Amino acid sequence: MAIDAATVKKVARLARIRVEDDRLAPLAAELSAIMAWIEQLDEVDTEGVAPMASTEAVTLPMREDVVTDGGDAAVVLANAPRAERGFFVVPKVVE
Amino acid sequence: MSDLTGLTLKDALAGLKARRFSAVEIAQAHLDAIAAARALNAYVLETPERALAMAEASDGRLKSGDGGPLEGAALGIKDLFCTEGVRSTAGSRILESFIPPYESTVTANLWRDGAVMLGKLNMDEFAMGSSNESSAFGPVVNPWRSRGSNRPLTPGGSSGGSAAAVAANLALGATATDTGGSIRQPASFTGTVGIKPTYGRCSRWGVVAFASSLDQAGPLAKTVEDAAILLRSMSGHDSKDSTSLPVEAPDFASFVGKSVKGLRIGVPKEYRAEGMPAEIETLWADGVAWLKDAGCEIVEVSLPHTKYALPAYYIVAPAEASSNLARYDGMRFGLRVDGPTLTDTYEATRAAGFGEEVRRRVLIGTYVLSAGYYDAYYLKALKVRRRIADDFVQAFEKVDALLTPTAPSAAFGLGDNAADPVAMYLNDVFTVTVNLAGLPGLSVPAGLDAQGLPLGLQLIGRALDEGTLFQLGAALEKAADFRARPDPWWRT
Numbered sequence: 001m002a003i004d005a006a007t008v009k010k011v012a013r014l015a016r017i018r019v020e021d022d023r024l025a026p027l028a029a030e031l032s033a034i035m036a037w038i039e040q041l042d043e044v045d046t047e048g049v050a051p052m053a054s055t056e057a058v059t060l061p062m063r064e065d066v067v068t069d070g071g072d073a074a075v076v077l078a079n080a081p082r083a084e085r086g087f088f089v090v091p092k093v094v095e
Numbered sequence: 096m097s098d099l100t101g102l103t104l105k106d107a108l109a110g111l112k113a114r115r116f117s118a119v120e121i122a123q124a125h126l127d128a129i130a131a132a133r134a135l136n137a138y139v140l141e142t143p144e145r146a147l148a149m150a151e152a153s154d155g156r157l158k159s160g161d162g163g164p165l166e167g168a169a170l171g172i173k174d175l176f177c178t179e180g181v182r183s184t185a186g187s188r189i190l191e192s193f194i195p196p197y198e199s200t201v202t203a204n205l206w207r208d209g210a211v212m213l214g215k216l217n218m219d220e221f222a223m224g225s226s227n228e229s230s231a232f233g234p235v236v237n238p239w240r241s242r243g244s245n246r247p248l249t250p251g252g253s254s255g256g257s258a259a260a261v262a263a264n265l266a267l268g269a270t271a272t273d274t275g276g277s278i279r280q281p282a283s284f285t286g287t288v289g290i291k292p293t294y295g296r297c298s299r300w301g302v303v304a305f306a307s308s309l310d311q312a313g314p315l316a317k318t319v320e321d322a323a324i325l326l327r328s329m330s331g332h333d334s335k336d337s338t339s340l341p342v343e344a345p346d347f348a349s350f351v352g353k354s355v356k357g358l359r360i361g362v363p364k365e366y367r368a369e370g371m372p373a374e375i376e377t378l379w380a381d382g383v384a385w386l387k388d389a390g391c392e393i394v395e396v397s398l399p400h401t402k403y404a405l406p407a408y409y410i411v412a413p414a415e416a417s418s419n420l421a422r423y424d425g426m427r428f429g430l431r432v433d434g435p436t437l438t439d440t441y442e443a444t445r446a447a448g449f450g451e452e453v454r455r456r457v458l459i460g461t462y463v464l465s466a467g468y469y470d471a472y473y474l475k476a477l478k479v480r481r482r483i484a485d486d487f488v489q490a491f492e493k494v495d496a497l498l499t500p501t502a503p504s505a506a507f508g509l510g511d512n513a514a515d516p517v518a519m520y521l522n523d524v525f526t527v528t529v530n531l532a533g534l535p536g537l538s539v540p541a542g543l544d545a546q547g548l549p550l551g552l553q554l555i556g557r558a559l560d561e562g563t564l565f566q567l568g569a570a571l572e573k574a575a576d577f578r579a580r581p582d583p584w585w586r587t
Contacts, residue, residue: 011458056294
């Protein structure tokens with residue numbers, strides 16, 4: 001299915017990536033071409049086939065629900081764009 | 096002293112152990128070679144002080160007889176692996192000043208065994224690419240050139256820096272990762288050996304995530320045996336990665352040189368791409384003949400869903416990437432570009448921090464996971480993925496391994512496929528099936544094309560049967576007797 005500029009705008013918003021208005025139409029054409037190529041998957045009969053999200057047959061391992069790490073605020077904050085007094089500093093979200 | 100950078104890893108380890116030369120001499124020879132090869136753009140960060148300090152410590156252990164299995168081995172590390180205290184960018188602007196406070200499990204395993212880090216290697220941004228052109232640091236240039244031409248060629252991708260460094264003797268071996276072919280295609284383009292092991296063989300902890308159900312680490316090396324030595328150290332169970340398999344890594348190198356007599360080799364008839372050069376077809380036939388001469392039984396097999404692997408991958412991988420890359424929000428680490436509101440800050444940060452191909456894939460992934468499209472695209476792709484995996488299950492009832500070309504072409508010119516994303520994606524047509532099924536795949540250099548560029552053959556094995564791949568790969572290597580080397584035009 002062809003992707004139009006309005007869909008690109010919506011998807012870009014969902015993905016939190018700014019796309020300038022003059023880039024919407026070219027991106028729509030590009031993504032439509034990729035999706036048109038992907039749609040050959042419709043030729044495959046997948047009736048009754050279980051989806052495969054992982055190649056491993058094993059179930060995920062369980063462990064005790066105990067603290068194994070932490071107590072290192074300075075390390076956690078070391079790469080923060082902004083930090084103050086042991087906290088991340090982020091833009092204001094509540095008026 | 097002869098050039099230490101020309102040694103194989105195996106010979107370097109033997110020489111170090113016998114103390115014919117020191118780890119510091121090995122490290123310095125490589126650091127000098129790296130400094131004289133900046134035209135290749137293979138390294139995005141050189142770490143000479145660290146290399147020499149690690150090498151000095153190695154020399155101490157070698158002197159006292161406490162050397163590990165990789166003691167003094169000078170390696171390059173793909174910049175997707177987090178290295179403690181050393182900038183790790185994943186080839187992205189969004190991580191351009193990220194200094195991890197932790198070490199990836201794979202690199203920690205290498206240092207435990209005595210390896211020495213020379214620096215961090217260039218790559219496609221977030222490992223998304225087949226030509227290294229999506230790197231925020233600019234593309235790596237392939238050490239190989241077409242005969243009589245100065246035109247710069249791609250080393251392949253995403254592990255282009257790793258492959259170029261090994262091909263140009265800028266490291267004894269390198270770490271790499273493979274989500275759809277990112278170890279094997281660069282190996283084929285640079286005349287090096289690369290293996291993507293079974294999913295779960297190497298821990299993904301501390302490796303920047305692209306598509307978590309497909310990503311696997313593996314080595315790029317000069318020989319099959321070198322790759323086997325490196326993979327053994329890189330592998331092993333890790334409680335910090337819940338998908339890491341709780342199995343011991345065997346001594347992979349012990350499979351090198353073992354007779355391949357009686358092994359059954361499948362030749363899948365679907366591994367022929369439209370427009371594939373005749374030389375690749377011929378080389379594939381040579382590979383079949385070599386293994387037959389070595390005593391293998393050749394069986395024609397069918398993997399009927401092969402052509403659907405790549406389109407299925409371009410749903411599964413972007414879907415997982417869009418989820419994994421949600422963490423780059425400019426709040427806790429990485430680049431932040433401030434805007435008037437929180438949403439503006441997110442959007443500006445991600446628009447500035449991600450390159451074109453990464454933005455494209457995050458958009459595709461978000462689209463195929465969005466309400467109304469999830470069943471038609473994402474779920475459909477997961478069902479096709481099962482079909483592809485089942486093809487292999489059926490084939491491996493009849494054969495022990497499969498032999499295919501690694502890539503549908505030799506190295507192409509930088510810029511050649513830049514305008515057409517799908518044409519670029521088709522590079523992975525023979526490698527991506529293995530990622531979807533979680534199986535191991537090994538690329539071995541097998542010959543040169545008419546322009547004098549290297550071409551690889553791929554061996555695909557059963558899950559956790561890398562040993563058989565090394566056994567067969569060594570037989571191919573011996574029969575192909577690939578000794579061609581790129582002319583060192585880059586040396587200053």
